[in-house]
Amino acid sequence: MLYHLLTFGCQMNIYDSQKIESIMSKSGHSPVCTPEEAEVILLNTCSIREKAENKVFSKLGRLAELKKTGGGKLIALGGCMASLRKEGLFRRAPMVDILFGPDNMERLPAMIADFVSTGARQAEADFADHTIWDGLGPIEGQVSAPVGIAKGCDNHCSYCIVPYTRGPEISRPADSVLAEVRSLASGGCREVILVGQNVNSYKGGGVDFPALLRLVENVDGIVRIRFMTSHPKDLGDELIGVMAGSKKICPSIHLPIQAGGDAVLSAMNRGYTAEEYLDKVARLKMAVPGAAISTDVMVGFPGETEDDFQKTMDVMREVEFDAIFLFNYSPRPGTPSANFEGVHSREVSQSRFDEANALHKTIMAKKLGGMVGTTHEALCLGPQTEFSGKKLHGRTPHNHLVVFDGDSKLKGETLKITITRVLGYNLFGVMAK
Ligand code: SF4
Structure with a gap:
């Protein structure tokens, strides 16, 4: 059948979408460029924030219209929304025919076949204690490719849905990571981005993350290595040392701080204080001069005072981040913070968002302006x-x-x-x- 795949969300979803493409093509399905041409429309979704889910629901609304006029189209929804909402999603999104979680994507062709032959909706969105890493083949012709090294997360930040949608952290065996990197390199890929919810707690068959980086560095043909996402509490001196001593590992890191006030960080269950975060940034910048640091910042967390928010602004001024993914807090069903008191009005949260955004724009204008001529x-x-x-x-x-x-x-x-x-x-x- 002809299929069109839409991907929402993070690097992990981009990586998963490559696996979905591989699974579909192995089963004889062919990709097309638009939903209008497709017989099967696949959505690989994200539920990290309410806004991300709303984007998917609004897309589904448009696809429902297409389904009515296009005749016989099948809609399959995968990723974190399937995992979070399970069959309940069919009520809110009756245009969806198939639901598949991140651990169930290899079942997709069979689910499509079952739906086509019986007309009965299909749903599989349970965690597996393993994941299919191998044999799905990298996409050809990529210069820069994500490579999954771990899935799930054990950190349970109080606002985060990931441990409930992707399950506990499981590291991919180092041999399997290396086989995929070698295969990418032999196909002409020059840069790999090692991805996972928390790459620096990686432990694949006795190999930790700094050791994995050293192994990937030895792969001929790969000239650049990036990785994301790193948890500040797991950024140690050994990893900093490997970054400092490498010609291939890029001098940039995504290190989400989320907030600058310690009371908020503690309520978020982040496992570090602002001072500890800044100390790690200082050590990184000392070892890797000019290292670029990007981050996530969430404003309007329940109980965040104006003073807490100003501490976030202080950290932004001190670090001068190279990129910020800035978010308004939104409660996610089933997470601890969904029951916290001290919820802010939309106005308070948006005004903090605007203030932080304006500061980041000023910092970036100075930073990027300073690059002209270099x-x-x-x-x-x-x-x-x-x-x-x-x-x-x-x-x-x-x-x-x-x-x-x-x-x-x-x-x-x-x-x-x-x-x-x-x-x-x-x-x-x-x-x-
Ligand atoms: S570290 Fe925290 S924010 Fe990141 S995926 Fe895990 S639980 Fe979510």
Whole structure:
């Protein structure tokens, strides 16, 4: 059958979507570019925040219209929303025919076949004590590819749905990670992004995360290694040392702080104080000068006082993050914080969001403006379409995206790019002579 896959959410979902594509093609299904052309529409969803779910529900509303007029289309919803809401989702989204959780994706072709032959809705969204890592084959032609190294999470931050949608943390055996990295490298991939909910607590068959990085570094053909997400409490000196001593591991890290007030961090069950976070950042910057640090910040957590919020702003000023994923708190069903007192009005939360966003914009304008005239090695990711007149885009080691003119044959090359101007958070440049 012809299928169209829509992916919502994080790097983990992008990685899972590659597996879904592989599973579908092994079963003889073929991808198409639009939902209009498809017989099966797959949604790989995210439920980390209410806003993420609302995006999916609104998409489903549009697909329901298409289903009415398009005749015979089948809608299968996978990922965290399937895992969180299970069969209850059929009531809110009657246009959905199949539900499959992140651990059930290998069952998707059989579920499609069952639905087609019986017309009965299908739902499988339970955790497995294993996951299918191998034999799904990386997507060909990727210059930069995510590689899953762990799934699930044991941290139970009080606001987070992940331990309930993806289950306990399970690390992928190091041999299996390495086999996939080698396979990617032999297909021309130059950069791997090791992904998991908490990569730095990885333990795959006695290999910890710093040791895994050293093994991946030895794979010929791979010139850059990134990883995400790192939990601040698990960022140790050994990992910092491996980053400092490596020519392949990019000098950038995603290190979510979430909040700058210790009372809020404690209520979030994050396992560190702001001072401990800042101490780790200082040690990282000492060992890896100029390291880029991106983060997640959540404002309007229940009980967050104005003083707590200002402490978050203080941390933002001190670290000068290179990117921030900024969110308004939204309660997730079944998490401890959904029952916390001190819930803020939408206005309070939004005004803190706007204030934090404005500060980040000011910091970034200074930071990116300071890059004009400097030259960076960008890994060319290929053509881009967002900006007219420019043909290529690439990523600097510090994870800044840069747009420049050039021939699409340069995809996969590491090029020296001189930054010429900044537009919003985007950098534009020219190839250095
Ligand atoms: S570390 Fe916390 S926020 Fe991150 S996935 Fe685990 S529970 Fe969620």
